[in-house]
Amino acid sequence: xxxxxxxxxxxxxxxxxxxxxxxxxxxxxxxxxxxxxxxxxxxxxxxxxxxxxxxxxxxxxxxxxxxxxxxxxxxxxxxxxxxxxxxxxxxxxxxxxxxxxxxxxxxxxxxxxxxxxxxxxxxxxxxxxxxxxxxxxxxxxxxxxxxxxxxxxxxxxxxxxxxxxxxxxxxxxxxxxxxxxxxxxxxxxxxxxxxxxxxxxxxxxxxxxxxxxxxxxxxxxxxxxxxxxxxxxxxxxxxxxxxxxxxxxxxxxxxxxxxxxxxxxxxxxxxxxxxxxxxxxxxxxxxxxxxxxxxxxxxxxxxxxxxxxxxxxxxxxxxxxxxxxxxxxxxxxxxxxxxxxxxxxxxxxxxxxxxxxxxxxxxxxxxxxxxxxxxxxxxxxxxxx
Numbered sequence: 001x002x003x004x005x006x007x008x009x010x011x012x013x014x015x016x017x018x019x020x021x022x023x024x025x026x027x028x029x030x031x032x033x034x035x036x037x038x039x040x041x042x043x044x045x046x047x048x049x050x051x052x053x054x055x056x057x058x059x060x061x062x063x064x065x066x067x068x069x070x071x072x073x074x075x076x077x078x079x080x081x082x083x084x085x086x087x088x089x090x091x092x093x094x095x096x097x098x099x100x101x102x103x104x105x106x107x108x109x110x111x112x113x114x115x116x117x118x119x120x121x122x123x124x125x126x127x128x129x130x131x132x133x134x135x136x137x138x139x140x141x142x143x144x145x146x147x148x149x150x151x152x153x154x155x156x157x158x159x160x161x162x163x164x165x166x167x168x169x170x171x172x173x174x175x176x177x178x179x180x181x182x183x184x185x186x187x188x189x190x191x192x193x194x195x196x197x198x199x200x201x202x203x204x205x206x207x208x209x210x211x212x213x214x215x216x217x218x219x220x221x222x223x224x225x226x227x228x229x230x231x232x233x234x235x236x237x238x239x240x241x242x243x244x245x246x247x248x249x250x251x252x253x254x255x256x257x258x259x260x261x262x263x264x265x266x267x268x269x270x271x272x273x274x275x276x277x278x279x280x281x282x283x284x285x286x287x288x289x290x291x292x293x294x295x296x297x298x299x300x301x302x303x304x305x306x307x308x309x310x311x312x313x314x315x316x317x318x319x320x321x322x323x324x325x326x327x328x329x330x331x332x333x334x335x336x337x338x339x340x341x342x343x344x345x346x347x348x349x350x351x352x353x354x355x356x357x358x359x360x361x362x363x364x365x366x367x368x369x370x371x372x373x374x375x376x377x378x379x380x381x382x383x384x385x
Contacts, residue, residue, distance in 0.1 A: 051131055051132070052116065052132070053337055053338040053339070053353055054132050054133065054134040054137050054338045055112060055116055055137065056112070056338070056340075056351070056353050057134055057327045057328070057338035057339055057340040057351065058134050058137055058138050058141065058327060058338075058340075058371075059093075059096060059100075059112060059115075060100075060325070060340040060342055060351040061325035061326075061327055061340050061342060061371070061373050062138075062141075063096075063097050063100050063101070063342075064324055064325050064342040064343065064344060064373075065193065065277055065324075065325070065373065065375075066375070067189070067192070067193045067276065067277070068189065068190075068193055069097055069101065071189045072090070072093060072094040072097050073094065073097055073098060073101065075094060076189070077090055077148075077149040077189065080149075080151055081148070081149045081150065081151065081188075082150060082151050082152055082153050083147060083148055083149065083150045083153075084153075085147060085148050086148070087148040087149060088118050088122075088148070089115070089118050089119060089122055089144055089145060089148055090145055090148045090149055092114055092115040092118045092119075093115055093145065095114070095115065096110055096112050096115050109354045119140075119141065119144070122144050123140045123144065125140070126140070131333070131334060131336060133285075134327050134329065134338050134370065134371060135219065135221075135281045135327075135370070135371050138219070138279070138327075138371065139218065139219065142190050142194060142218055143218075145188075145190055146186065146188045146190040146191065149188045149189060149190070150186060150187065150188045151187045151188055152183075152184065152185055152186065152187050171199070171212055171272075171313070172313065174212065174214070175197060175199065175212075175214050175272045175273065178197070178214040179197055179214070179273060182216055186216075190218075192276065193275065193276050193277045194218045194219075194275055194276075194277050194279065195216055195217070195218055195275055196216070196217050196218075196271060196272075196273050196274055196275035196278065197214055197215070197216055197217070197271070197272040197273035198214065198215045198216075198217050198269055198270070198271060198272065199212055199213075199214055199269070199270045199271070199272040200212065200213045200214075200215065200267060200268075200269055201267065201268045201269075201270070202253075202254065202265050202266070202267055203265055203266045203267075204256045204258065204259060204263050204264075204265045205263060205264040205265055205266065206256070206259055206263045206264070207256065207258045207259050207263075209256055209257060209258035209259070211257055214272060218275075218279065219278075219279035219280070219281050219371075220242065220278065220279070220280050220281065221281040221283050222235075222238040222239060222241070222242045222280060222281065222282055222283060223238065223241050223242060223283055224238055224241075224282060224283060224284065224295055224297050224299060225237050225238065225241050227297060231297075231298075232298050232299075232300055233297050233298065233299045233300070234299070234300050234301075235280070235299060235300065235301040235302070235306070235372075238282065238299065239308070239311055242269060243268065243269050243270055243311050244268070245266050245267070245268045246266065246267045246268070247264070247265075247266055247267075248264065248265050248266070248267055249264055250262045250263060250264055253265045270311055270312060270313070271308060271311050271312045272312065272313065274308060274312060274316075274319050274376065275376070276375070276376050277373065277374065277375055277376070278308070278321055278374045278376070279371060279372070279373055279374075280371070280372040280373075280374065281370070281371050282299055282369060282370055282371070282372070284296070284297075284329070284370060285333065292333050293333065294329075294332060294333050294336075296367045296368075297367060298365075298366070298367040299367070299369060300365055301323065301365065301369070301372060302323070303322070303323045303361060303364065304322045304323070304377075305320050305321075305322070305377070306320065306321040306322070306323070306374055307319060307320055307321075308321065318378065319376070319378070320376070320377045320378045321374035321375060321376050321377060322374060322375055322377045323343070323364075323372060323373070323374050324342065324343045324373055324374070324375050325340060325341065325342045325343065325372075325373035326340065326341040326342075326364060326369055326370075326371070326372055326373070327339075327340050327370050327371035327372075327373075328340065328341065328366065328368040328369055328370055329368055329370040330368045338370075339351060339352045339353075339368075341359055341364055348360070348361060348364065350363075
């Protein structure tokens with residue numbers, strides 16, 4: 001296990017890989033490390049500084065993302081990456097995961113200092129000692145990892161992107177064309193796991209013209225319905241609020257393609273392409289002109305069989321997800337603390353920096369839940385390309 005001085009990624013990850021391949025007959029491309037008895041996840045993370053618990057919580061959640069963990073520990077990115085950028089952050093991230101899933105079962109705490117220093121070099125916004133947001137850190141981290149392990153060569157974007165000329169096609173064909181275009185530039189293990197496609201539908205109230213735009217997403221940031229009094233809100237209610245039809249006035253609406261002017265219209269969001277891993281951010285923080293406040297509404301969420309099919313195309317059918325990790329935020333905007341709850345084959349554990357304790361399923365649902373990680377459970381039968 002890495003201590004304060006860390007470990008060498010060559011000596012840990014590669015040794016780990018050799019052990020698994022030789023003893024379990026695993027192949028790099030198809031390995032499922034979680035089924036190996038060599039593994040344990042009961043490892044905590046040291047605090048780099050007092051205000052960096054957000055990093056520990058997010059890393060624990062990502063370390064329990066099976067597809068990313070196995071990919072990192074087997075160092076598959078070395079064989080398929082096309083990016084000219086050195087994979088410094090990916091190597092450091094793999095080193096941390098190697099410590100968390102150490103086959104030698106040595107120390108029980110991993111020091112992520114080197115990983116975080118490399119991250120701050122890439123994203124200086126996170127330098128300093130101020131409070132940081134876990135969801136924001138997750139977005140920056142996944143984006144940077146994707147850039148380093150992108151399977152596509154870098155192509156400089158020149159000028160304005162050409163207008164879409166495929167609106168006359170069926171919605172599914174239009175969405176598929178846009179997704180293919182995205183993969184021509186951005187294709188990595190991060191995209192394989194976390195990327196989905198949102199559809200934004202506009203309907204002009206003047207001429208009844210309808211149009212669609214498609215955007216790639218790596219998480220869904222859901223509003224939390226307001227309650228006049230303290231009461232429970234369900235995740236389904238948050239999803240319904242996110243996807244409900246919204247009326248836009250002339251000042252806030254885009255240009256109608258047919259009217260050729262800004263008109264009143266309606267807008268609705270839906271999921272066109274479902275990712276393998278869907279990250280759901282419960283938007284507890286509200287920004288006003290003068291301050292930021294945090295809501296502590298209790299949001300209940302299913303642990304298994306979260307069905308998102310109703311928020312996708314009409315022919316989606318059931319699209320089921322199982323929860324495997326939660327990033328929690330306790331406290332206030334200025335005095336907060338992040339923890340994580342993660343699941344593996346041995347059950348759920350509560351990760352509070354260097355402390356790791358078992359936790360029961362009935363203890364998972366609290367008003368501190370902030371970011372939920374779900375793995376698609378029926379993806380082999382209904383993956384939308």
